[in-house]
Amino acid sequence: MMIKTQQTSISLPGIVLSIMMAGFANAKVPEEQAAKLGGSELTVTGAEVAANKEGTIPAYEGGLKSPPDCYKGGEFLCDPFPDDKPLFTITADNVAQYQDKLSPGQLAMFEKYPETYRMPVYPTCRTFRMPEHIAELTKKNALKTQPVGPTGMKNYELQGYPFPIPNNGLEAIWNHIARWRGDALDRYAGQVTPLANGAYSMVMFRDQVAVANKLTDYEPGKDDNVLFYGKQVVTAPSRLAGNVLLVHETLDQVKEPRRAWIYNAGQRRVRRAPQVAYDGPGTAADGMRTADNYDLYNGSPDRYEWTLKGKREMYIGYNAYKLDEKGLPYDEIIQPGHINQDLTRYELHRVWQVEANLRSGTRHIYAKRVFFLDEDSWMAAVIDHYDGRGNLWRVAESHEILYYHVPVQGYSLEVLYDLHAGRYLALGFENNEVMGVNWEAEFSYTDFQPAALRRAGIR
Numbered sequence: 001m002m003i004k005t006q007q008t009s010i011s012l013p014g015i016v017l018s019i020m021m022a023g024f025a026n027a028k029v030p031e032e033q034a035a036k037l038g039g040s041e042l043t044v045t046g047a048e049v050a051a052n053k054e055g056t057i058p059a060y061e062g063g064l065k066s067p068p069d070c071y072k073g074g075e076f077l078c079d080p081f082p083d084d085k086p087l088f089t090i091t092a093d094n095v096a097q098y099q100d101k102l103s104p105g106q107l108a109m110f111e112k113y114p115e116t117y118r119m120p121v122y123p124t125c126r127t128f129r130m131p132e133h134i135a136e137l138t139k140k141n142a143l144k145t146q147p148v149g150p151t152g153m154k155n156y157e158l159q160g161y162p163f164p165i166p167n168n169g170l171e172a173i174w175n176h177i178a179r180w181r182g183d184a185l186d187r188y189a190g191q192v193t194p195l196a197n198g199a200y201s202m203v204m205f206r207d208q209v210a211v212a213n214k215l216t217d218y219e220p221g222k223d224d225n226v227l228f229y230g231k232q233v234v235t236a237p238s239r240l241a242g243n244v245l246l247v248h249e250t251l252d253q254v255k256e257p258r259r260a261w262i263y264n265a266g267q268r269r270v271r272r273a274p275q276v277a278y279d280g281p282g283t284a285a286d287g288m289r290t291a292d293n294y295d296l297y298n299g300s301p302d303r304y305e306w307t308l309k310g311k312r313e314m315y316i317g318y319n320a321y322k323l324d325e326k327g328l329p330y331d332e333i334i335q336p337g338h339i340n341q342d343l344t345r346y347e348l349h350r351v352w353q354v355e356a357n358l359r360s361g362t363r364h365i366y367a368k369r370v371f372f373l374d375e376d377s378w379m380a381a382v383i384d385h386y387d388g389r390g391n392l393w394r395v396a397e398s399h400e401i402l403y404y405h406v407p408v409q410g411y412s413l414e415v416l417y418d419l420h421a422g423r424y425l426a427l428g429f430e431n432n433e434v435m436g437v438n439w440e441a442e443f444s445y446t447d448f449q450p451a452a453l454r455r456a457g458i459r
Helices: 014-022 095-101 104-113 132-144 169-177 450-456
Strands: 088-090 120-121 146-148 152-154 185-194 204-210 226-237 244-250 259-264 267-273 304-317 346-357 368-374 381-387 392-403 408-418 422-430
Touching: 088 226, 095 304, 104 381, 104 392, 146 169, 146 226, 152 185, 169 304, 169 346, 226 450, 244 450, 259 450, 267 450, 304 368, 304 381, 304 392, 346 381
Parallel strands: none
Antiparallel strands: 088 120, 146 152, 185 204, 185 422, 204 226, 226 244, 244 259, 259 267, 304 346, 346 368, 368 381, 381 392, 392 408, 408 422
């Protein structure tokens, strides 16, 4: 099953360039421009419909419209493209030929691991798709959603993309933060932080997330600044099992900071957790990620100045179903220095480039981040992280897949490479767990209240 590449050519639509360069403060776009969403020029999410001039990026034809024949139902997926072969493989020997389509961080990985790091590049398949009702909410957002100060939004529908035709970098990053993630999910996911020699211990989480207005007892107007609720229970190893993190993710985190609580199973007490934000330590991450490294980037964007640099073509992890294969041993994925790149799939896609520089008077261990956002899904595909001296420090890569039975775009794995330490963090392992991602989970408001943490944390 292959989504064919069309040999058509078109330049970046004038509508996108003109709006981007204007940087209108009110964020809303005129009706005649918003009307182009879902038409012949722009997809509903604001991506270019047309193929690139070389035909190496196909025109968008609605994405993967139905599950492949190999899918028999349930939570675990099969590969829609099992017979695809790489067009070529980028290695340290030939990387100079492709450097214009790689980020500085990706190039640094070839320099750091010249013998083992490689990128198998496959035909580009624009599989991204979302439900029709989310498309309609996105069109509404384009006409009315507005940013508030350096961090918040107003007039947002709580689902759908807020700024499908972005005016600036802040609006572009909001598309990643508030993207369509499904109404709710319940999953087991593993996280590893291998030593330089590849030795690792798996930390297992049970993640439960629900959009605020999809709770079974949702009351309009109650918690109207909450985007979603999330709960994360550590299930292994035994020394950490039973610890629980609860988050109420607010839309405007300067007006109302993220609400977070931690239940410590050893102490049997619940306490507020203001450190679960910005560069606070990530859960059970051995110092290998910050709180806002989760999901490649999350939380309040108020500590950075955001600049929309434009759009470019880039090789990014896409349709990475091999990494999500049911029954695949974790030892085959986790290797010294980086994950097993033979299991990855890179494709050429257009990405938005957004540069984040630390705002004057604020602090963060990352002085600069450069984001590369997939134009179809708005998910962060690559983020290069720089330290206070301007040196490249960490490189985040996502490996996207479409959960085609929902449909919702997600990550099979998210990986954060530390170039200094020679280590990495990888999150999202579910290959050998009792369940995959359950997108039909139902939750109530009380499921995400501090009083529920003790029940969730029973060992």
